Amino acid sequence: MKHTPFIPGLLILTIAIIISGCSSEKEPEASKTWKKGQDFNSVHFSVEGFEGPEAVRYDEELDVFFVSCFVGATSGDANGYISKVSSDGKILELKFMTGTDEYPFDAGRGMYITGDTLWVADHSGVHYFNKRSGDHIGFVDFSEFENGFINDITQGPDGYLYVTDTGGRAIYRIKDLKAELVMNELPVMPNGITTLPSGELALAPWQGSPDIYQYNTETHMLSVFGQVAGSDNYDGIEYFQNGLITSTQFDSSLHLMIDGMDELFIKLPGKPADIAIDPNRGIVAVPYVALNRVDFWKLMED
Numbered sequence: 001m002k003h004t005p006f007i008p009g010l011l012i013l014t015i016a017i018i019i020s021g022c023s024s025e026k027e028p029e030a031s032k033t034w035k036k037g038q039d040f041n042s043v044h045f046s047v048e049g050f051e052g053p054e055a056v057r058y059d060e061e062l063d064v065f066f067v068s069c070f071v072g073a074t075s076g077d078a079n080g081y082i083s084k085v086s087s088d089g090k091i092l093e094l095k096f097m098t099g100t101d102e103y104p105f106d107a108g109r110g111m112y113i114t115g116d117t118l119w120v121a122d123h124s125g126v127h128y129f130n131k132r133s134g135d136h137i138g139f140v141d142f143s144e145f146e147n148g149f150i151n152d153i154t155q156g157p158d159g160y161l162y163v164t165d166t167g168g169r170a171i172y173r174i175k176d177l178k179a180e181l182v183m184n185e186l187p188v189m190p191n192g193i194t195t196l197p198s199g200e201l202a203l204a205p206w207q208g209s210p211d212i213y214q215y216n217t218e219t220h221m222l223s224v225f226g227q228v229a230g231s232d233n234y235d236g237i238e239y240f241q242n243g244l245i246t247s248t249q250f251d252s253s254l255h256l257m258i259d260g261m262d263e264l265f266i267k268l269p270g271k272p273a274d275i276a277i278d279p280n281r282g283i284v285a286v287p288y289v290a291l292n293r294v295d296f297w298k299l300m301e302d
Contacts, residue, residue, distance in 0.1 A: 032282075032300045034243065034256065040269035044283060044296045045089045053083075053287035053294055055152070055236070055274035057111035057118070059131060063087045065276060065285055066096075066131070067294060068108025068120055078104035082111075082120065082129065087278060089296065096134045103127065103139040110152030110192065110236075110274050112161060119161060119174075121150045126163060126174065142172065142179045152192045152236075152274060156217040157199035164190040166206050171215060183220060188213055192237035192246070192274055196225075204237035204246050212237075212244065212257070226260035236275035238284070240299060247272035247286060254284065254297075266297055 052070030059066065067083040082097035097118070099105025109121040118131040125142040129135060142150055148167015156162050161174040162182075170184040171193075188211065192204035200214040202225055210232075214225040226244070228234060233249040244257040249271040256265035270288040277284050282300045287293075 034265070035298055035301045036256070036265060038265075038297060039267040040295075042297075044298050046293055046295045047085055047089045047091065048293045049091055049094065050083060050287075050292050050294065052107075052289045053273070053292065054108060054289050055110045056276035056285040056287050056294060057113060058087075058276045058278045058285065059113055059118075060278075060280065062131065064092065065278075065294075066111060066118060067287060068111055070107045070289060073107065076106060076123075078106055080105040080108045080122070082108055082118070082134075084134075085294070087281070093134070097129045097136065099127065100136050103136065105136075109150065110164075112153040112155060114155060114161075119153050121153055121163060123150060125150065125179065126153065126161075138177070140174050140177055140179055145170075145172070145179065145181060147172075151190075154193045154195045154201060156195065156201060158217050160217075162193060162201055162215075162217070164193045164203065166191050169208070171201075171203075183215070183222075186213075186222070191235050194237045194239055196239055196244075200225075202237055202239070202244060204234040205232060206234065207232045212246070212262075226257050226262060228257075229255060229262040229264065235273050236286075238275055238277045240277050240279060240282075240284075245275065245277070245284060245299075247275045254286065268295070 053067050055068045057066045065085040071079045081095040083094050084092045084096040112119045118129045120127045126140040128137050147165045151164045151166045153163050163172040166189050169186040173180045173182045188209035189206040190203040191206040203213045212225045213222045230250045234246045236247040238245050246255045252268045253264050254266040270291045272286045286295045
């Protein structure tokens with residue numbers, strides 16, 4: 001097994017450096033503050049009609065949301081699809097992206113966009129589609145590894161894609177359309193993954209630790225970014241303005257972490273999965289697999 005170095009303890013100094021080094025372009029205006037204390041009665045709008053929506057990804061260039069759907073089993077049924085939704089909540093095409101006979105698409109999970117390509121995690125690897133046409137381009141096979149649950153994707157500062165394996169407690173990298181194991185035996189079951197302004201990758205803890213870890217792609221070291229306020233079952237994770245937003249299933253809510261302090265932010269009507277943020281409008285999209293719905297919430301006060 002691959003040795004997994006990590007640094008225990010809360011790195012307060014590192015957090016301070018990360019936050020102070022954030023670009024001023026993404027900082028909220030002086031009149032803007034976080035819109036705390038919301039519940040399901042204050043949802044901005046909702047979109048129904050999906051089948052097991054597990055993850056959402058916003059594309060700034062096209063101004064649309066992509067929604068990946070389980071549609072039943074998490075593997076083996078080849079009926080998963082990606083929906084395209086307008087920024088104001090209209091389903092433009094329900095089954096915009098699907099698999100092929102050669103590469104069946106079973107159960108879409110976390111997504112990431114590079115250029116014109118949408119990358120989508122599935123149970124045995126990562127599909128990639130043309131985000132404009134919806135055409136299936138190819139598949140990165142992870143089946144050579146003893147993966148447990150391929151889950152979410154982000155791009156590191158080195159340009160490579162990094163993929164979490166929740167069940168396998170591992171992180172993979174996609175390099176030259178090949179999967180590589182870069183770290184396993186993690187102290188946490190990593191669910192969602194996102195890239196911080198520092199360039200390090202933040203991991204949402206499903207089980208195994210009450211901490212959000214950050215992974216350095218150069219040193220391959222782990223350190224603690226902050227401790228979560230709940231126990232476990234953190235799913236999606238995104239950075240916006242000066243806060244780290246996570247979706248949590250243990251209390252059906254969104255949490256907000258600022259300066260290493262985590263708190264309940266928005267109380268939700270069901271167990272959320274992998275979230276997405278429209279940074280221009282300050283809106284977070286929250287999918288619920290069991291409710292077949294995606295809710296959209298305003299993050300900042302008007």
